[in-house]
Amino acid sequence: MKFSYKFSNLLGAVYRHGNLSFSKDGNSVISPVGNRVSVFDLKNNKSETLPVSTNKNITSVGLSPDGNLAILVDEDGAAVLVSLLTRAVLYHHHFHKPVHSVSFSPDGRKFVVTKENVVLMYHAPGKNREFNAFVLDKSYYGPYDETTCIDWTDDSKCFAVGSKDMSTWIFGAERWANLIYYSLGGHRDIIVGCFFEKDSLDLYTVSQDGTLCVWESDAELEDLRKGSRYLERKKMEEERKRRAEEEAHDDNEEDCDIVELGEDGEPRGEVIKGSADSPQEVEGIKNVRFKHFFSTEGICGNLTAAAFHKDMHILVTGFASGAFHLHELPEFNLIHSLSISDQRISAIAMNPTGDWIGFGCSGLGQLLVWEWQSESYVFKQQGHFNNMASLAYSPDGQAFTSLCYSADGESLLAGGRSKFVCIYNIKEQILMKKFEISCNMSLDAMEEFLDRRKMTEFGSLALVDEGAGDGDGVHLTLPGVKRGDMSSRHFKPEIRVTSLRFSPTGNNSVKLILYTYYIYVLHTE
Structure with missing residues (x-):
């Protein structure tokens, strides 16, 4: 039996860039x-x-x-x-x-x-x-x-x-x-x-x-x-x-x-x-001569898109502020004015009858169809927009469990199954900085050092409340526990980095390890 796939539909996005x-x-x-x-x-x-x-x-x-x-x-x-x-x-x-x-x-x-x-x-x-x-x-x-x-x-x-x-x-x-x-x-x-x-x-x-x-x-x-x-x-x-x-x-x-x-x-x-x-x-x-001159400068910012319906003599103009105007030409009578978004309008189109007006906003990935006579939306959707900022692999991945780009896109913050966090320069492809996580605050609460007398192959007993395991059929699983041969077991719980993020300014970074997070200050000296 033949088995294959073919493209069916694209979901999650309605507009990116270009004319409608x-x-x-x-x-x-x-x-x-x-x-x-x-x-x-x-x-x-x-x-x-x-x-x-x-x-x-x-x-x-x-x-x-x-x-x-x-x-x-x-x-x-x-x-x-x-x-x-x-x-x-x-x-x-x-x-x-x-x-x-x-x-x-x-x-x-x-x-x-x-x-x-x-x-x-x-x-x-x-x-x-x-x-x-x-x-x-x-x-x-x-x-x-x-x-x-x-x-x-x-x-x-x-x-x-x-x-x-x-x-x-x-x-x-x-x-x-x-x-x-x-x-x-x-x-x-x-x-x-x-x-x-x-x-x-x-x-x-x-x-x-x-x-x-x-x-x-x-x-x-x-x-x-x-x-x-x-x-x-x-x-x-x-x-x-x-x-x-x-x-x-x-x-x-x-x-x-x-x-x-x-x-x-x-x-x-x-x-x-x-x-x-x-x-x-x-x-x-x-012989073309100038007849009228209309100026709407300073009202809604720069004019970014325009469309004209020849049968109805209606001009639709979109601005960088997300507002649009409807005028009747050549008298330039204002019919309607509305703000549909806080981002610039990238594209405008009118259907053949002139009843519906389509707007595209590339900044937010929005696509809107407005019926100007009834002043109602016929279609309004917003898909995913902006660039990808984070990528996470499966927990059993061989390399990383979390990746994050800096705001300027020049640096990459990476963390995985080890206790190290690395900052790479993407353009030069070199390692800029390497951090080592010395303790795991999620496993030992507020204690800086672990009490080895309470350490077992299943983790630290200091995290288990008294009497928590007295009931029959209760199975406690601590983070970092491994099953299998005794030689492959760790008496001290593992330290795993699950998520990394840069601050919008790029001066700080946040590291999440299981149930606790750290904030690092990056010096540019």
């Missing part, structure tokens, strides 16, 4: 938990963890518009293409650098990845089998610092990218005659979110200092045209491609296409380089 996403029907929230992704069904009160894992913690999750595909990217830039229908891995790809965000276009034909100060646009995987599911289409340059956020227009013609250099860039998914790129300023801090209005080029940008800028466009999405410049460039590309195919056929070469490679060895595709100066005025070019 709602399913297409809005009934489930997708949350990254370490190197895995969990799906919480809010209607049926069920949870499921995908049988897919990465090497590092997942930082970005991109969900396709139809809800069938998901791109998971970890801290190192390793991406996994997953089918949410079959729960299977379809493709592996490595971006070679950390990725901040991934976003599919509304039509599902493209997806954009922000990596360092570069924006990469790929062809989205189709329904048919493909040898390479990640085909790079264009590389966009313009921001001087890391890119932070992405948002698409409803017709997938343009997308906006926010950056840490306090600028927002608008790029065309195609080389439009009246829009290739456009740069927006107006902020004094990192861009946290950028959002297009529904069926419009009007834009909202939110920065970390609590500033909201409303940008209005003098052009509509229908005004974007490919024009003569686009047709000429397209004709030249087709001619160059035709000549390359003819040369490949004549020379019988496998591949003669010259592909430009980046510093990370990845093909760049078509390169579009922008500058801080806006393009020269062209008839019908997108």
Whole structure:
């Protein structure tokens, strides 16, 4: 009979780090938990963890518009293409650098990845089998610092990218005659979110200092045209491609296409380089001007996360203090304000109907879903958080029974079945200090020395009350007693260290031996 195990579910943790996403029907929230992704069904009160894992913690999750595909990217830039229908891995790809965000276009034909100060646009995987599911289409340059956020227009013609250099860039998914790129300023801090209005080029940008800028466009999405410049460039590309195919056929070469490679060895595709100066005025070019400026600086600390629902025109902003605000745009009317945690809000997402708002707090490992109209929680859970500080082995372990890290993580306090307590330096891998426990206060009460006349092979009789063993069938077992051959028995009880802890300041340590504890003062002289 075959016998095996397979991964079933992940319990004890609901959120670690990264962005949140709602399913297409809005009934489930997708949350990254370490190197895995969990799906919480809010209607049926069920949870499921995908049988897919990465090497590092997942930082970005991109969900396709139809809800069938998901791109998971970890801290190192390793991406996994997953089918949410079959729960299977379809493709592996490595971006070679950390990725901040991934976003599919509304039509599902493209997806954009922000990596360092570069924006990469790929062809989205189709329904048919493909040898390479990640085909790079264009590389966009313009921001001087890391890119932070992405948002698409409803017709997938343009997308906006926010950056840490306090600028927002608008790029065309195609080389439009009246829009290739456009740069927006107006902020004094990192861009946290950028959002297009529904069926419009009007834009909202939110920065970390609590500033909201409303940008209005003098052009509509229908005004974007490919024009003569686009047709000429397209004709030249087709001619160059035709000549390359003819040369490949004549020379019988496998591949003669010259592909430009980046510093990370990845093909760049078509390169579009922008500058801080806006393009020269062209008839019908997108002209963005500053309209309103709202500042909420000093109310709740830094603004850490934002989400916008285009149909309901509702902006949700989260702050470092754990508070969040709901505003109606573009009038900026405050609808609701509430504090849900004492830790910073790391991620915000809204379901397609706009009724539920998902919040993720990485500091406490919290995941909350709030229904703002009824002002009630739909889902509220908190898992294990913070780093592991202590590790204990089984009592019959060969090496240690207790381990404890210092507050700075540079030292290790260890104790075991011997009477010694050791402090190790983790980086240098050397023994820094060794303590010896001279007496066991748990076995001889307050006496410093044991009375050997009262010592037996079962321990010290001074610990046994008079008449405690007079009753029939009463069996007394003292700590340290061993059974077996007489030569292996100890007349003096053993001293065992069961637990060790450092104080939060790192100046003191506590040692627990059976029923008594000691406090040591560590001198740094």
